[in-house]
Amino acid sequence: MxxxxxxxxxxxxxxxxxxxxxxxxxxxxxxxxxxxxxLRHGPHRVGFHGLLQPIADGIKGxxxxxxxxxxxxxxxxxxxPIISIGAAVTLVVIVPFGDKIxxxxxxxxxxxxxxxxxxxxxxxxxxIGSYGGILGGWxxxxxxxxxxxxxxxxxxISYELSLALAVIAVVMVSGSLSLIDIVNSQTGLWNIxxxxxxxxxxxxxxxxxxxxxxxxxxxxxxxLACGFNVEYSSMKFALFFMAEYCHMFVFxxxxxxLFLGGWHGPVVDGPHWFFLKVFxxxxxxxxxxxxxxRLRYDQVMSFGWKILLPFGLLNIxxxxxxxxxxxx
Amino acid sequence: MELVFLLICGGLAVxxxxxxxxxxxxLHSALWMVLSFFMVAIIYVLLHAQFLAMLQIIVYAGAIxxxxxxxxxxxxxxxxxxxxxxxxxxxVVGVAALLVLFLELMLVGLGHSLTAMQGPITDILVATHGRxxxxxxxxxxxxxxxxxxxxILLTAGVVGAVVLSKRVK
Numbered sequence: 001m002x003x004x005x006x007x008x009x010x011x012x013x014x015x016x017x018x019x020x021x022x023x024x025x026x027x028x029x030x031x032x033x034x035x036x037x038x039l040r041h042g043p044h045r046v047g048f049h050g051l052l053q054p055i056a057d058g059i060k061g062x063x064x065x066x067x068x069x070x071x072x073x074x075x076x077x078x079x080x081p082i083i084s085i086g087a088a089v090t091l092v093v094i095v096p097f098g099d100k101i102x103x104x105x106x107x108x109x110x111x112x113x114x115x116x117x118x119x120x121x122x123x124x125x126x127x128i129g130s131y132g133g134i135l136g137g138w139x140x141x142x143x144x145x146x147x148x149x150x151x152x153x154x155x156x157i158s159y160e161l162s163l164a165l166a167v168i169a170v171v172m173v174s175g176s177l178s179l180i181d182i183v184n185s186q187t188g189l190w191n192i193x194x195x196x197x198x199x200x201x202x203x204x205x206x207x208x209x210x211x212x213x214x215x216x217x218x219x220x221x222x223x224l225a226c227g228f229n230v231e232y233s234s235m236k237f238a239l240f241f242m243a244e245y246c247h248m249f250v251f252x253x254x255x256x257x258l259f260l261g262g263w264h265g266p267v268v269d270g271p272h273w274f275f276l277k278v279f280x281x282x283x284x285x286x287x288x289x290x291x292x293x294r295l296r297y298d299q300v301m302s303f304g305w306k307i308l309l310p311f312g313l314l315n316i317x318x319x320x321x322x323x324x325x326x327x328x
Numbered sequence: 329m330e331l332v333f334l335l336i337c338g339g340l341a342v343x344x345x346x347x348x349x350x351x352x353x354x355l356h357s358a359l360w361m362v363l364s365f366f367m368v369a370i371i372y373v374l375l376h377a378q379f380l381a382m383l384q385i386i387v388y389a390g391a392i393x394x395x396x397x398x399x400x401x402x403x404x405x406x407x408x409x410x411x412x413x414x415x416x417x418x419x420v421v422g423v424a425a426l427l428v429l430f431l432e433l434m435l436v437g438l439g440h441s442l443t444a445m446q447g448p449i450t451d452i453l454v455a456t457h458g459r460x461x462x463x464x465x466x467x468x469x470x471x472x473x474x475x476x477x478x479x480i481l482l483t484a485g486v487v488g489a490v491v492l493s494k495r496v497k
Binding site for chain 2: 073076115116117120121123124125127128130131134135138146149150153154156157160177
């Protein structure tokens with residue numbers, strides 16, 4: 001019992017520290033890659049090529065002045081960033097970093113838990129997490145904030161459906177809701193080959209759920225002056241910021257797990273392949289941000305409902321037909 | 329241990345449900361409802377029904393409450409206006425309904441023991457087939473017809489809502 005608890009606590013600590021390090025350094029990757037795409041250097045002063053920049057930013061967040069707007073809904077204003085970061089960090093629990101390994105004669109799973117409803121937990125917790133941004137916008141009592149929150153809600157409702165449809169197609173070919181089983185079912189052939197349309201659908205809807213350009217409606221600096229987080233300052237803003245990047249890490253981990261074969265790879269299977277793929281997906285997120293302009297709000301909505309949703313349903317029907325014909 | 333969790337979650341669910349009624353702001357009511365749904369989901373987990381718990385969160389705490397929050401934000405219902413809809417008649421009716429409900433609960437409580445019936449889903453079945461498989465077998469094999477009828481009914485409801493809300497050109 002004691003040994004079990006110790007292993008669990010060490011595993012949890014390692015998983016969270018590694019995840020938060022990736023979260024911190026994905027902000028550095030974002031600024032650096034964006035900089036180079038725009039023919040700038042990006043952060044370059046703090047540490048070698050700005051490598052200590054995320055730490056400096058964190059310290060700066062603590063020392064900034066904390067503001068509370070007069071007509072804010074105070075309890076919700078305080079609660080919103082907590083919901084955001086809490087949900088984002090909770091999602092790390094189900095990320096499968098790797099398979100079993102043997103350390104000092106003990107078999108240790110490189111994931112925290114294997115739930116047989118794993119992928120549903122991701123959908124559930126991420127909807128709870130999206131309340132954070134929405135409530136943040138509403139409770140700040142700022143018009144831009146409210147509009148940002150409203151847009152956030154509409155976008156969540158619209159794109160969550162198509163995201164779930166993409167996931168359902170993957171679950172159909174893998175035959176399980178558990179993320180570990182989904183990875184194991186991709187031993188020879190990755191799901192990106194079996195389900196290319198679901199992959200495209202998942203990437204598009206995932207970017208919309210992450211509120212990244214071209215779907216960053218709730219923030220939209222140019223129209224809404226940063227939208228839902230306009231009244232937030234100091235560490236509360238930093239928590240929203242961290243939650244966003246934590247979601248990006250979880251999104252990258254999910255793309256890796258659902259479509260890119262998780263820890264499988266050429267030569268030796270292992271967590272190194274997982275982390276490599278995660279970084280490639282994170283790089284992709286930054287790359288497309290610097291490539292695409294922001295869509296118009298009504299375009300986002302009609303694209304979600306009139307194109308992605310029928311596309312997702314069609315994909316599921318075709319998958320079902322294909323499985324029926326080939327008797328899988 | 330389980331009893332402690334059950335008492336905490338059940339208690340919180342009841343308190344949150346009461347606060348749905350008593351909260352001043354409409355949005356706060358909606359959020360207490362989310363908490364209540366969430367606590368019910370945890371009670372499902374304690375009953376070893378993880379699949380139902382996840383659906384409870386995704387469908388109720390996620391999708392439906394998100395719609396309600398959206399509507400509240402859209403209509404900008406910041407504070408409850410001083411509405412005195414409580415007439416004498418509605419007070420009497422309300423108290424009477426409460427009494428009837430209370431009596432009903434007492435009758436149910438006295439008539440039977442409080443432990444529920446043994447359902448067809450047992451620990452052994454779950455251990456051999458997995459939680460999701462057991463439920464899906466019931467849904468898509470044993471109770472396929474009621475399931476499909478319910479889904480057709482819901483689709484008809486959705487189509488009806490779209491038709492009603494569409495403006496006549």
